[in-house]
Amino acid sequence: MTTPNPSGAGKSKTKxxxxxxxxxxxxxxxxxGLDALTMRRLxxxxxxxxxxxxxxxENRAALLDGVTELVLDQLTIQPEDPxxxxxxxxxxxxxxxxxxxxxxxxxxxxxxPLSTPLGLRPLGTLRPLEQIxxxxxxxxxxxSDALHVYRVYYxxxxxxxxxxxxxxxxxxxxxxVLLRLGLHRLPAKEFPxxxxxxxxxxxxxxxxxxxxxxxxxxxxxxxxxxxQAAAALG
Amino acid sequence: MTTPNPSGAGKSKTKxxxxxxxxxxxxxxxxxGLDALTMRRLxxxxxxxxxxxxxxxENRAALLDGVTELVLDQLTIQPEDPxxxxxxxxxxxxxxxxxxxxxxxxxxxxxxPLSTPLGLRPLGTLRPLEQIxxxxxxxxxxxSDALHVYRVYYxxxxxxxxxxxxxxxxxxxxxxVLLRLGLHRLPAKEFPxxxxxxxxxxxxxxxxxxxxxxxxxxxxxxxxxxxQAAAALG
DNA sequence: CGAGTAAAGTCTACAGTGTAGACGGGCGTT
DNA sequence: AACGCCCGTCTACACTGTAGACTTTACTCG
Numbered sequence: 001m002t003t004p005n006p007s008g009a010g011k012s013k014t015k016x017x018x019x020x021x022x023x024x025x026x027x028x029x030x031x032x033g034l035d036a037l038t039m040r041r042l043x044x045x046x047x048x049x050x051x052x053x054x055x056x057x058e059n060r061a062a063l064l065d066g067v068t069e070l071v072l073d074q075l076t077i078q079p080e081d082p083x084x085x086x087x088x089x090x091x092x093x094x095x096x097x098x099x100x101x102x103x104x105x106x107x108x109x110x111x112x113p114l115s116t117p118l119g120l121r122p123l124g125t126l127r128p129l130e131q132i133x134x135x136x137x138x139x140x141x142x143x144s145d146a147l148h149v150y151r152v153y154y155x156x157x158x159x160x161x162x163x164x165x166x167x168x169x170x171x172x173x174x175x176x177v178l179l180r181l182g183l184h185r186l187p188a189k190e191f192p193x194x195x196x197x198x199x200x201x202x203x204x205x206x207x208x209x210x211x212x213x214x215x216x217x218x219x220x221x222x223x224x225x226x227x228q229a230a231a232a233l234g
Numbered sequence: 235m236t237t238p239n240p241s242g243a244g245k246s247k248t249k250x251x252x253x254x255x256x257x258x259x260x261x262x263x264x265x266x267g268l269d270a271l272t273m274r275r276l277x278x279x280x281x282x283x284x285x286x287x288x289x290x291x292e293n294r295a296a297l298l299d300g301v302t303e304l305v306l307d308q309l310t311i312q313p314e315d316p317x318x319x320x321x322x323x324x325x326x327x328x329x330x331x332x333x334x335x336x337x338x339x340x341x342x343x344x345x346x347p348l349s350t351p352l353g354l355r356p357l358g359t360l361r362p363l364e365q366i367x368x369x370x371x372x373x374x375x376x377x378s379d380a381l382h383v384y385r386v387y388y389x390x391x392x393x394x395x396x397x398x399x400x401x402x403x404x405x406x407x408x409x410x411v412l413l414r415l416g417l418h419r420l421p422a423k424e425f426p427x428x429x430x431x432x433x434x435x436x437x438x439x440x441x442x443x444x445x446x447x448x449x450x451x452x453x454x455x456x457x458x459x460x461x462q463a464a465a466a467l468g
Numbered sequence: 469c470g471a472g473t474a475a476a477g478t479c480t481a482c483a484g485t486g487t488a489g490a491c492g493g494g495c496g497t498t
Numbered sequence: 499a500a501c502g503c504c505c506g507t508c509t510a511c512a513c514t515g516t517a518g519a520c521t522t523t524a525c526t527c528g
Contacts, residue, residue, distance in 0.1 A: 119416015133427040159393025182353015193367040
């Protein structure tokens with residue numbers, strides 16, 4: 001009697017899997033931040049012994065890498081897009097949205113690669129790089145120039161995301177108040193400019209700011225591309 | 235007999251201070267990374283009970299903030315410099331050098347602000363912002379435009395630093411070998427472009443890359459400034 | 469000089485962490 | 499029916515940050 005759990009009525013006796021574990025982990029990170037994700041709590045959330053998690057991730061760091069991959073996998077890139085500029089625009093906006101949707105994951109996104117040599121990173125985090133390189137080469141860039149372009153592009157993009165997230169205040173209600181209260185704390189003589197900018201700080205349109213930057217950047221890159229084409233012909 | 239320690243012969247019986255604590259903390263982070271900096275080890279390193287540290291920092295997070303400030307304080311900015319473009323260039327290169335000198339602190343630099351509302355950050359981390367705003371306003375930018383410019387500039391700068399640090403491989407000896415070994419691990423069909431770029435990846439001149447980017451960026455910003463000046467006159 | 473006070477440093481203790489290693493029980497295949 | 503394998507569990511260990519009470523040190527004031 002009481003067959004263990006044919007298909008999962010009340011609890012969740014269905015067999016665990018990497019996807020299930022990672023999904024729950026991401027859920028917890030989104031809801032409560034990185035520090036709240038402990039092996040014990042994750043195990044509890046899944047109704048399993050914490051130790052069972054180690055069947056699906058070597059250790060906590062690897063688990064976090066998995067979460068990173070999970071997020072980055074949601075970034076779709078079309079390396080065959082003939083309009084490379086439009087494609088880079090789309091990617092940028094999509095990544096920005098991902099970052100806004102999972103702000104607690106962003107530290108992982110920017111921080112993990114700093115401690116892992118390129119070749120040893122989770123494949124999921126390298127895929128965007130590969131695909132963008134492919135996009136650029138298809139567009140006519142020499143491979144080494146494509147790398148150069150990628151660096152400028154991704155540098156700008158991550159810079160923007162960090163910037164925007166820094167000024168992002170969670171509570172939409174107390175937004176202005178809190179912000180000004182925070183700024184009010186600053187010594188008036190030392191931070192006159194910053195304090196005066198309180199109003200300007202509170203309305204910040206990240207999407208348009210990103211887009212303006214992209215316009216400048218992409219036209220600059222395009223100029224570089226046509227300069228090359230000309231050089232190749234002459 | 236054996237007066238405790240008049241001025242500190244062998245050990246270090248001189249009174250502790252915030253500066254001493256933070257300096258040692260930075261030293262440890264530089265040498266062994268963020269995770270190695272535990273209260274207990276830091277205490278041990280200073281020849282004191284770990285608990286004594288709590289007189290100089292409210293908790294571990296605050297201590298890390300202190301380390302961040304310590305690094306950022308080494309960034310000198312001249313807000314009165316009449317040549318704002320040159321000044322921004324200098325700042326960028328100086329910050330880059332700081333990042334290279336303290337790579338383990340960079341995660342703090344980019345990550346801590348994400349979890350602290352602007353007004354509540356350590357003053358030392360806000361000072362660069364204030365000073366750059368001041369520089370830009372002196373140069374003729376409207377305050378709100380100065381903010382805009384600051385965002386573009388700092389976004390670009392941090393983006394570059396992250397980029398460069400990602401590709402930085404510590405061991406100068408095994409540099410190429412390790413890098414290629416790492417890349418060799420990647421599935422050949424999935425990552426053809428990336429694998430082919432191994433040689434290009436290994437020679438990366440961060441300083442010149444940064445400088446080229448700055449040139450483009452600064453001339454763009456200058457154009458914006460003169461456009462404004464014209465508009466104000468017309 | 470001696471007493472009193474405030475700061476600096478220490479001790480103990482607790483709740484929580486990641487994870488190694490041995491173990492058991494259920495499954496599918498032979 | 500017996501095998502072997504994978505999944506999950508249990509126990510245990512070394513280590514973490516830090517609250518709270520305590521002791522020691524340094525310094526000031528009468």
